[in-house]
Every structure is written in structure tokens, then in C-alpha cells.
Amino acid sequence: MAKIRNQIRFRLNDQLIELDDITPALTLLDFLRLDQKLCGTKEGCAEGDCGACTVLVGRLSGGELVYESVNACIRFVGSLDACHVVTVEHLKSKDGKLHPVQQAMVDNHASQCGFCTPGFVMSLYGLWMTNPKPSNNDIETALQGNLCRCTGYEPIIHAAQSISKNGKVDDDPLILERQSVKRQLVELSDGARVEIHYSDELLIVPSSVEDLADARQNHPDSTIVAGSTDVGLWVTKMMRNISPAIFISHLEELHGINTKNDSINVGACVTYTEMQGLISSHLPQLKEYWNRIGGEQVRNMGTIGGNVANGSPIGDTPPILIALGATVTLRCGKKQRSVLLQEFFIDYGKQDREPGDFVESINIPLPAKGDVFAAYKVSKRRDEDISAVCSAFKLRISDGVVSDAIIAFGGMAGIPKRASDVEAELIGKPWNEENVSKAKASFDKDFTPLSDWRASAEYRALIAKNLLQRFFLESTDGNSVTRLNRDKAA
Ligand SMILES: Cc1cc2nc3c(=O)[nH]c(=O)nc-3n(C[C@H](O)[C@H](O)[C@H](O)COP(=O)(O)OP(=O)(O)OC[C@H]3O[C@@H](n4cnc5c(N)ncnc54)[C@H](O)[C@@H]3O)c2cc1C
Ligand code: FES
Ligand code: FES
Incomplete structure (x- = not known):
């Protein structure tokens, strides 16, 4: 049994946050605005559609620190252990100068009422950090998940094209502080299971897949939360109780991608964004289709395992996976079984599942020659x-x-x-x-x-x-x- 810690710990901008008294249903957006009074991050739709709540979340992936844009409205605080949350307030420099992204928005008249602006700034910041000279296509893809109802997109795209005129990525504070943040996140990843009891609710962050299997067997009625792009809406739109909730998106073992000559195997928590490289190299027929799944923030959070496990009749990956002859590996305790995906879906709302199991991985045969x-x-x-x-x-x-x-x-x-x-x-x-x-x-x-x-x-x-x-x-x-x-x- 893993060591148990009763606290979620993460870095918010330049501050360490330690929380031992939270409901599994606490969203990052509510925590930022109501608890931390960081009101730069806005609430538009509370369902992942408008991007007004966009923040960056940095996490360790294969030993590297990766920042991605996410929707704070449907991201749960329970999923942030050992992460770095960056909000628009972090862009403020000590001398009061605007950040290059913000300056570009001002210079290009890319804001009117301003409600959507912090979200656009954060999405563009995420893009600029990894791609300082983006093509128009890169910009459009990065902004698919941000809506503006008054400015119009042309000035925002011009702003995106001109950010690098205002500064160099190498001088950006997030890049300069990268090593120290990475060290802090490594220290925070202490291999413990997080367990928080809040009133009669329970939040679990397992320490490994083994530990997840254990927790799931002890709580077969639990809600598994991966990218929360579905579960987030159960809370914000349906007020559903998700306790006991088991958060799994941090489990590196579930982010594995293994390629063979004739098939690929992806862990259940591989996100749409993590699959992008593989789509380009192994399934180029899906390039356009893939970029039409959600917007950038949803692709950064949403997982293949979640798209299969939710049993939705309109999920975008099941038809592809069925056509390719994919099998899903389900795990219950130590027992694993593989099911042909087309047989996994039995009826509306009913899949071939057992109490206490979870989706561990998906094996996808590649199209053969001919x-x-x-x-x-x-x-x-x-x-x-x-x-x-x-x-x-x-x-x-x-x-x-x-x-x-x-x-x-x-x-x-x-x-x-x-x-x-x-x-x-x-x-x-x-x-x-x-x-x-x-x-x-x-x-x-x-x-x-x-x-x-x-x-x-x-x-x-x-x-x-x-x-x-x-x-x-x-x-x-x-x-x-x-x-x-x-x-x-x-
Ligand atoms: C704005 C927006 C746009 C979207 N656009 C699209 C779209 O274009 N196409 C599309 O197909 N979907 C879309 N979705 C839906 C959603 O993003 C996908 O279904 C996504 O793949 C769900 O994955 P997740 O990791 O976020 O799942 P979660 O929300 O974490 O979980 C979904 C369900 O699966 C279960 N679950 C998750 N992982 C596992 C596991 N490993 N084992 C067992 N059960 C598990 C959960 O308990 C829950 O029942 C959109 C959602 C939003 C909010
Ligand atoms: S508030 Fe609209 S995406 Fe979060
Ligand atoms: S500036 Fe008003 S919604 Fe974009």
C-alpha cells in the first residue's frame, strides 16, 4: 500500500498551494476566482466551450516540464497535484510593462469588451512559448477553443502574428524559471497516494496504476476522472455528486504510446494532443479529423480512454477505432481482459464492463498495404x-x-x-x-x-x-x- 498524504499540493503562479479540505467537485475556476480572488480568469460558459477561463497548466511528462492551455471551468483542483498553474496575473512584470502577448493585443486593437481577452492571451501565450513564429493554420488551431463575440478574429490573428516583435521567448519569465519550477514539481511528486475526506465525500489521487486498481476495487462505485472534459460538465451543468472520485490523468503509466510495425498501443490517459505526432506519422488520413475534436484546450485535457469509456454514441474516436479493429484492455484488480471495441458497446449507456474495472489501454491495428x-x-x-x-x-x-x-x-x-x-x-x-x-x-x-x-x-x-x-x-x-x-x- 502506497504512503498516504491528505493534501493536494501544487504551484499557483509563484506560490505553493497546499489544500487538505476540498470537495472532489471543486473546479480550478472557482478556486481561482472565489478562493484566491484571481479574477483575471473569466467564466463564460462553464462547459469548456468559450475559452474565457483558459489558464496554462505545467506538468512533468517523461521528465520534461510541459505547459498546456486548459479550461479552468471544467478542470478539477483534485487533478492538479504536482502541477504548475499559470494564470493571466502571472504575466504582470515588476516594472508594470505589458507582456509581449498583451502588448500585441493592444497594438492590434484585438480587444473590445475585454471579457474574452484573458483567455485569448493565455491560449496565445501557450502557443508562442513553443512556436514563436506560428503559421496562420497554427494560430487558428490554437484559438479553436476561444470565442470572441465583439472584436472579430482578424485583429486577434494579427496580434498572434506579431507577438515576437515585442520580446523573445528565451527572456520569458516562465522559461527563465523553468529549472526551479521543474525541481519543485519533482519534489512535490513524492509517490504518495492523496486521499482527502471532505464531509462525507472522498477524493483519491492514486500513486500508480497498481494503486488505482486497488482503489477502484475498494470503491467500485467511484467516478474515474481522467481529462474531466465530460465529468466537468456533470458538475457544472448537472450538479452531480462525483464522490468518491479517483483522479487518474497524472498517471504516467497510462500515458504510454508504443508503436509496432502493424499496430499502436496507447494508454487510457493519452490525450488528443499527445496523439498528434502519432496521427501525423502513422495515421495521416486522420489529420484533419483530429483537429476537429474539441478545441485546443479540450484536446490538451481529453483522453482516448475517456472517449471510449463514456460510451457516447457520438464520440469521435469509436468509429475510427472500430474500423481499424481496435481492442480495449480493461483491468479489474490484477486481472486484465481485452475486448474488441465493437463488442464493448452493448446498448445505449451499457458497455461490457465489470464493477471495479477501468480502461487501461487501447490497441489499434494500423491499416495494411492495400x-x-x-x-x-x-x-x-x-x-x-x-x-x-x-x-x-x-x-x-x-x-x-x-x-x-x-x-x-x-x-x-x-x-x-x-x-x-x-x-x-x-x-x-x-x-x-x-x-x-x-x-x-x-x-x-x-x-x-x-x-x-x-x-x-x-x-x-x-x-x-x-x-x-x-x-x-x-x-x-x-x-x-x-x-x-x-x-x-x-
Ligand atoms: C467543449 C467540448 C468539446 C468537445 N468536443 C468533442 C468532440 O469534438 N468529439 C468528441 O468525441 N468529444 C468531444 N467532447 C467530449 C470529451 O472531450 C471527450 O469525450 C473526451 O475524450 C472525454 O475524455 P476525458 O478524459 O475528458 O473523460 P472524463 O470526463 O474524465 O471521463 C468521461 C467518462 O469516462 C470515464 N473514464 C475516463 N477514463 C476512464 C478509464 N480509464 N477507465 C474507465 N472509465 C474512464 C469517466 O468515469 C466518465 O464516465 C467535448 C467536450 C467538451 C467539453
Ligand atoms: S468558461 Fe467557457 S470554457 Fe470555461
Ligand atoms: S472582446 Fe468582447 S467578447 Fe471578445
Whole structure:
């Protein structure tokens, strides 16, 4: 049994915070504004959508100190042990000069009412620190999770392009203090389990995966909190009690990425951002799709394990993972079992889970030579929006004939599901316009979609057929116009 500590400890700007009396539901935003009176960080939506609450969180990853933009409104204080939280107040210099990012916002008239401004400043600060000369595409991607309703984005983009005119990254205080902060975070990572009892609530931060397995068996009714991009909203929008809560996003063992020739294995807590490199190198077909999951802050927090475990019928990764033949490894105590992902989703709200288990990792076979693979997302907004329909297609085509097909959809049923009738209709036939047209009719056998505020049943039924058509066009005719130029450039 690991040593137990009854305190969460983290660095906030240049101050050490030690808390022994907090509810697991305490958000970073409430802590900053209500407790610390750091009111530069704003509350807009309290659901991760607007970016007004953006702060940077620094954490140790593989021995390096990495800063990422996050939404303080849906990030829990319980997840911050041994982290460095940086708010907009930290940008204030002793001589009163504005930080290069802030100066660029002023020079480019990039603020009107100012409500969104601290969030934009923090997102741009995070970008500038790692990428002082960003391309327009880099800037747009970094700002996908920040909304401004009065200035308009053009001046903000101009500001982003001109930050380096006002100073060098090497002179930035966060870079200069990096070594000392790193030393402090190493000291704070003492290998202890954190356990805080608050009234009748319980908050646990396990010390290792072994310890997580133990804690989970003792509390099978617990809420696992990974990136909290779903669980955060249960608290801010539904006032749900998440106790006992087990925070797992800090567990380095769950952030592992192992690549083999024909597959990749990712730990449950690998975030969308951590997957980016792997997408570029091993699954380039998903580059555009990946950047349409959430905004930058959500991609920095949200995990693959969370996207699978939440059982959502409209999660963006399950159709891709099903099409690739992924398996999920579930762990209960010392026992591990692997389940084919398409069999993991049983019914709406029901997955193949056991009391006290958790998702440990996901194994993803890569497309083989001769496989044609693509994924598509349809949502009302291009950026920072949940899918109305998402889909993935993997076909093996030998001598012009479809020899194998896996087609999976989200948003078309109560679970992410394969289009088995469409697949059967395509297999064994030449991959041509005539057979694709015939196969489209089979979508009506595979799915009876519902209407909701994201899309009507009729729209969903039609879009599924159109996506098959799009996949056919893109796989056979490189010149066909199937997407906006902006997407092609991405
Ligand atoms: C603004 C915004 C935009 C979003 N955009 C998208 C989008 O474009 N596409 C999309 O698919 N999703 C989107 N989401 C939803 C969310 O970001 C994803 O589902 C994300 O992958 C959830 O992962 P997480 O680590 O944050 O999960 P958490 O919120 O921590 O947990 C989600 C659920 O999974 C459980 N869980 C988490 N990890 C494990 C584990 N290892 N073992 C067992 N159970 C576990 C939790 O108990 C909980 O039930 C968005 C959310 C927000 C707030
Ligand atoms: S307040 Fe809108 S994202 Fe946090
Ligand atoms: S300046 Fe008013 S919301 Fe952006």
C-alpha cells in the first residue's frame, strides 16, 4: 500500500498551494476566482466551450516540464497535484510593462469588451512559448477553443502574428524559471497516494496504476476522472455528486504510446494532443479529423480512454477505432481482459464492463498495404463541436474488387455501430459508382437514426449515404472537389 498524504499540493503562479479540505467537485475556476480572488480568469460558459477561463497548466511528462492551455471551468483542483498553474496575473512584470502577448493585443486593437481577452492571451501565450513564429493554420488551431463575440478574429490573428516583435521567448519569465519550477514539481511528486475526506465525500489521487486498481476495487462505485472534459460538465451543468472520485490523468503509466510495425498501443490517459505526432506519422488520413475534436484546450485535457469509456454514441474516436479493429484492455484488480471495441458497446449507456474495472489501454491495428481508410465528421460548426454524424471507412481493394470492408458510424444509433449490411453489399464486388449507389440503400437496413437538436433523422440517413459517396470519390478520383480548401490545407 502506497504512503498516504491528505493534501493536494501544487504551484499557483509563484506560490505553493497546499489544500487538505476540498470537495472532489471543486473546479480550478472557482478556486481561482472565489478562493484566491484571481479574477483575471473569466467564466463564460462553464462547459469548456468559450475559452474565457483558459489558464496554462505545467506538468512533468517523461521528465520534461510541459505547459498546456486548459479550461479552468471544467478542470478539477483534485487533478492538479504536482502541477504548475499559470494564470493571466502571472504575466504582470515588476516594472508594470505589458507582456509581449498583451502588448500585441493592444497594438492590434484585438480587444473590445475585454471579457474574452484573458483567455485569448493565455491560449496565445501557450502557443508562442513553443512556436514563436506560428503559421496562420497554427494560430487558428490554437484559438479553436476561444470565442470572441465583439472584436472579430482578424485583429486577434494579427496580434498572434506579431507577438515576437515585442520580446523573445528565451527572456520569458516562465522559461527563465523553468529549472526551479521543474525541481519543485519533482519534489512535490513524492509517490504518495492523496486521499482527502471532505464531509462525507472522498477524493483519491492514486500513486500508480497498481494503486488505482486497488482503489477502484475498494470503491467500485467511484467516478474515474481522467481529462474531466465530460465529468466537468456533470458538475457544472448537472450538479452531480462525483464522490468518491479517483483522479487518474497524472498517471504516467497510462500515458504510454508504443508503436509496432502493424499496430499502436496507447494508454487510457493519452490525450488528443499527445496523439498528434502519432496521427501525423502513422495515421495521416486522420489529420484533419483530429483537429476537429474539441478545441485546443479540450484536446490538451481529453483522453482516448475517456472517449471510449463514456460510451457516447457520438464520440469521435469509436468509429475510427472500430474500423481499424481496435481492442480495449480493461483491468479489474490484477486481472486484465481485452475486448474488441465493437463488442464493448452493448446498448445505449451499457458497455461490457465489470464493477471495479477501468480502461487501461487501447490497441489499434494500423491499416495494411492495400487498405483504403478515411474518416469524416459532420457537425453544425466546423470547430469545437460535437458530431451529428461521424464515420470511418476501411476497405481492402484487390484488383479493383472490394475484398474486405469495415464501415462504422457514430450518431446513427444508440451506440457506435458497424454498417454490416452496407459492408456485405460491397464485399466481393468491383469498387465502382454503380455498386456504391446500390450499397447506399442498405444504410436504411443498418440504421434507424433519431432526430435531436444536432440533426434530424432524415438528415442523418442522407448524410450517411453521401459520406459513402464522398469516400468513393476521394478514393478513386484525386481531382474531385469534396471539401473546403481550408481543410485541404490543414
Ligand atoms: C467543449 C467540448 C468539446 C468537445 N468536443 C468533442 C468532440 O469534438 N468529439 C468528441 O468525441 N468529444 C468531444 N467532447 C467530449 C470529451 O472531450 C471527450 O469525450 C473526451 O475524450 C472525454 O475524455 P476525458 O478524459 O475528458 O473523460 P472524463 O470526463 O474524465 O471521463 C468521461 C467518462 O469516462 C470515464 N473514464 C475516463 N477514463 C476512464 C478509464 N480509464 N477507465 C474507465 N472509465 C474512464 C469517466 O468515469 C466518465 O464516465 C467535448 C467536450 C467538451 C467539453
Ligand atoms: S468558461 Fe467557457 S470554457 Fe470555461
Ligand atoms: S472582446 Fe468582447 S467578447 Fe471578445
